[in-house]
Amino acid sequence: MKFIFSLLIACALQLPLFGQDEVHVTGAKIAEVGIYASQVITVETNAAGVKLQGLDEFKLLMNTTNVPARIGIRFGFRYEILGTPANAPIVLTMVGKHPPIKNSTTGKMETTDTYQLNSWIGKTYTSNSLDQKSDCVPGQWSFEFWHEGNKLCERSFLVVPDSGSR
Numbered sequence: 001m002k003f004i005f006s007l008l009i010a011c012a013l014q015l016p017l018f019g020q021d022e023v024h025v026t027g028a029k030i031a032e033v034g035i036y037a038s039q040v041i042t043v044e045t046n047a048a049g050v051k052l053q054g055l056d057e058f059k060l061l062m063n064t065t066n067v068p069a070r071i072g073i074r075f076g077f078r079y080e081i082l083g084t085p086a087n088a089p090i091v092l093t094m095v096g097k098h099p100p101i102k103n104s105t106t107g108k109m110e111t112t113d114t115y116q117l118n119s120w121i122g123k124t125y126t127s128n129s130l131d132q133k134s135d136c137v138p139g140q141w142s143f144e145f146w147h148e149g150n151k152l153c154e155r156s157f158l159v160v161p162d163s164g165s166r
Contacts, residue, residue, distance in 0.1 A: 025083040025090060025121065028145060028152035033077040035062040036127055045105065051131075058125050065155075068162040069136035076127025076143070077155050083121045092117045093146040096128065099139035099159075136162070 038058045045051050058078075067075045081090065096113040103110050126143055130136050142156040 021085040021088070023083065023085070023088045023090060023121070025081060025147045025150075025152070027082045028079050029082065030153055030155055031078040031080060031123070032060055032063060033155055033157075034060050034064045034075065035067060036074045036076060036125075037061050038074060038127070058127070065157050067141075067157050067159045069130065069138050069159050070162040071130055071133065071136060074127050074129040075141075075157050075159075076125060078123065078125040079145070079153055080123045081119060081121045081145075081147075081152065086122055088121045090119055090121060090147060092119045092152070094126070095144040095146065096142070097144070098141045099137045101137055102134060104134075130159075 036058055039056045041056050043051065060078075067073060081092075083090075094113075094115055094117045098111060098113075100109045100111055102108070126145075128141065128143075136159070138159050138161050140156055141159055142154060144154045145152045
């Protein structure tokens with residue numbers, strides 16, 4: 001009887017593996033771009049010195065790809081990861097390209113930030129905030145999202161000298 005019980009447990013443990021849907025990421029589409037307002041709920045800096053913020057209430061203020069180089073500006077986009085099953089967890093590689101900026105952690109001038117991001121299949125968003133004077137560098141800034149070696153989407157912004165205050 002002990003053998004049958006063990007066999008039933010072994011079979012029962014394997015059943016969920018057969019019932020799980022395989023995750024397929026087929027692409028991404030960008031829904032809106034521009035300047036946003038949001039509430040920062042968490043902040044952490046990864047080992048490479050990249051600031052990662054958890055946000056809430058992500059609201060589009062202006063649909064644009066031209067961004068004033070002003071402290072407090074947040075720019076980015078809403079996008080949707082396409083694939084199945086819906087809401088399945090995935091890991092993305094985010095590549096941010098920007099004019100030369102001194103990394104406050106390493107002290108080196110950098111033009112690219114690359115890091116892994118836990119995400120999901122479905123709608124989400126990304127942004128960058130210009131929080132310090134050293135962040136307010138005019139030039140082209142871009143966000144790329146990759147999954148398992150495939151580029152899913154990319155969006156560029158032109159950060160321009162600030163012509164005025166709010």
